[in-house]
Amino acid sequence: MTNHDLFQRALKLLPGGVNSPVRAFKSVGGEPFFTARADGAYLWDVEGKRYIDYVGSWGPMIVGHNHPKVREAVERAVRDGLSFGTPCPAEVVMAETLTRLVPSMDMVRMVNSGTEATMSAIRLARGATGRNKIVKFEGCYHGHSDSFLVKAGSGALTFGVPTSPGVPAANADLTLTLPYNDLQAAQALFAEHGRDIAGLIIEPVAGNMNCIPPQQGYLEGLRELCTHHGALLIFDEVMTGFRVALGGAQALYGIEPDLSTFGKIIGGGMPVGAYGGRRDLMEQIAPAGPIYQAGTLSGNPVAMAAGLAMLELVQEPGFYDTLAARTRLLTDGLQAVADGEGVPFSTNRVGGMFGLFFTHEKVSSYAHATAADAAMFNRFFQGMLEHGVFLAPSAFEAGFLSSAHSDEDIAATLDAARIAMRLARAG
Ligand SMILES: Cc1ncc(COP(=O)(O)O)c(C=O)c1O
Numbered sequence: 001m002t003n004h005d006l007f008q009r010a011l012k013l014l015p016g017g018v019n020s021p022v023r024a025f026k027s028v029g030g031e032p033f034f035t036a037r038a039d040g041a042y043l044w045d046v047e048g049k050r051y052i053d054y055v056g057s058w059g060p061m062i063v064g065h066n067h068p069k070v071r072e073a074v075e076r077a078v079r080d081g082l083s084f085g086t087p088c089p090a091e092v093v094m095a096e097t098l099t100r101l102v103p104s105m106d107m108v109r110m111v112n113s114g115t116e117a118t119m120s121a122i123r124l125a126r127g128a129t130g131r132n133k134i135v136k137f138e139g140c141y142h143g144h145s146d147s148f149l150v151k152a153g154s155g156a157l158t159f160g161v162p163t164s165p166g167v168p169a170a171n172a173d174l175t176l177t178l179p180y181n182d183l184q185a186a187q188a189l190f191a192e193h194g195r196d197i198a199g200l201i202i203e204p205v206a207g208n209m210n211c212i213p214p215q216q217g218y219l220e221g222l223r224e225l226c227t228h229h230g231a232l233l234i235f236d237e238v239m240t241g242f243r244v245a246l247g248g249a250q251a252l253y254g255i256e257p258d259l260s261t262f263g264k265i266i267g268g269g270m271p272v273g274a275y276g277g278r279r280d281l282m283e284q285i286a287p288a289g290p291i292y293q294a295g296t297l298s299g300n301p302v303a304m305a306a307g308l309a310m311l312e313l314v315q316e317p318g319f320y321d322t323l324a325a326r327t328r329l330l331t332d333g334l335q336a337v338a339d340g341e342g343v344p345f346s347t348n349r350v351g352g353m354f355g356l357f358f359t360h361e362k363v364s365s366y367a368h369a370t371a372a373d374a375a376m377f378n379r380f381f382q383g384m385l386e387h388g389v390f391l392a393p394s395a396f397e398a399g400f401l402s403s404a405h406s407d408e409d410i411a412a413t414l415d416a417a418r419i420a421m422r423l424a425r426a427g
């Protein structure tokens with residue numbers, strides 16, 4: 001069984017041959033490989049080729065793939081059944097863990113994906129404020145519900161459909177968009193529409209137009225604006241939650257949002273999302289209150305077990321310091337390689353998350369990110385892949401490190417980068 005054979009079979013039955021657009025290699029060229037197994041920092045494809053993996057299942061695998069403690073927790077949970085349709089003890093432990101680690105969340109509701117979490121959070125914002133408009137940022141991605149597929153990042157940006165066909169105009173009109181890291185633009189928008197805005201949702205570190213950290217004072221400024229205008233500040237921490245720090249970006253930057261959304265890491269690799277926040281808001285969710293939201297498999301016992309095992313591992317002393325130091329080793333190393341090869345290149349990083357850009361500029365906005373040389377990125381991507389390093393197959397996705405990535409893995413990555421940078425430059 002080869003990657004090519006599987007992709008040909010998949011193309012006949014799955015749109016684009018994949019179950020999520022970013023997995024297809026459409027923008028970088030070529031065909032995706034099919035993973036047979038994963039362990040630690042590595043993926044192996046069905047042909048037996050090994051890759052050092054900087055995608056990490058798009059963020060969740062912060063302790064590496066197939067970590068024994070996560071796997072054993074899942075195995076133990078599976079023995080007791082796969083899904084109950086009644087409350088189970090692990091949901092309560094998960095809620096206790098999340099609300100302890102994320103102090104802005106007094107209460108939490110578990111769901112099955114990041115999309116469900118953000119979609120539910122804005123319903124709550126609208127229901128609680130009695131207002132209809134929401135604000136999001138160009139290049140930020142909050143899952144694929146209608147309100148968010150407006151100037152969206154991730155695959156929507158990669159494939160040139162930031163505002164998707166199929167989103168009714170009436171829906172899109174309620175979504176106001178802003179440039180990321182531009183506080184003046186936000187002030188002007190609130191001055192005009194403030195009394196109609198239910199909530200502002202932001203990736204506190206943008207990760208779906210590649211990785212762009214917030215500028216100093218930016219998140220604080222948004223917090224003040226929302227408070228002043230009676231709009232809810234929603235941190236979408238589906239990617240940044242437990243990725244940039246224990247407790248997420250809100251812990252790192254010391255900002256208290258009204259609502260937060262989580263996913264990825266808190267599911268340990270299983271399909272999980274969560275939204276939570278102030279008690280007076282969360283008590284408006286059914287059946288405590290009138291705002292409806294439900295899920296047949298929500299709080300699934302196996303998913304809770306995986307997530308809890310993961311959350312235990314990231315609480316080990318020094319976990320985030322070590323992860324951040326390794327990420328720095330990688331990005332500094334890549335910068336040195338690029339400089340040595342005379343390739344225009346810059347990097348961003350926060351905790352275990354990083355961005356690579358083929359430009360001399362330090363990237364701090366959507367405009368900078370989209371102006372970087374995507375063709376160069378594509379050639380670099382192919383060179384790295386050829387030499388056994390898997391980066392996200394798009395110039396508009398962040399990269400992720402895990403605690404399983406060793407100094408040797410990073411050294412091997414830099415060796416591959418020496419060749420790939422030359423390919424990128426060659427054109
Ligand atoms: C910041 C952010 N929010 C929401 C989502 C949606 O999550 P999911 O793909 O689990 O629906 C993602 C990733 O896809 C994300 O990166």
Ligand SMILES: N[C@H](C=O)CCC(=O)O
Binds near residue numbers: 020022141239397
């Ligand atoms: N950028 C997306 C989420 O973070 C990637 C995951 C996906 O859409 O499949």
